[in-house]
Amino acid sequence: xxxxxxxxxxxENENTYVDIKIYRGEKDDFWILEVIDEEWxxxxxxxxxxTDEAAFKEALDxxxxxxxxxxxQDEYEEEKPTVH
Numbered sequence: 001x002x003x004x005x006x007x008x009x010x011x012e013n014e015n016t017y018v019d020i021k022i023y024r025g026e027k028d029d030f031w032i033l034e035v036i037d038e039e040w041x042x043x044x045x046x047x048x049x050x051t052d053e054a055a056f057k058e059a060l061d062x063x064x065x066x067x068x069x070x071x072x073q074d075e076y077e078e079e080k081p082t083v084h
């Protein structure tokens with residue numbers, strides 16, 4: 001059984017949104033942090049967290065530092081021109 005934290009939420013700005021998901025297995029001690037963008041792209045932290053509050057803080061800190069756009073995943077990324 002999966003236990004979902006009550007801290008799970010949606011964070012929005014004028015351009016997009018992400019869903020913060022924090023969960024753990026019923027018998028697990030650590031929490032998993034996942035951020036899902038509006039097109040169902042998923043970013044999962046490799047590290048696990050001792051509390052759901054710690055995971056939530058990490059998500060908010062990342063959003064504050066890097067913005068929501070850091071989580072957006074373009075299905076068809078354009079190649080960037082190289083400079084010679």
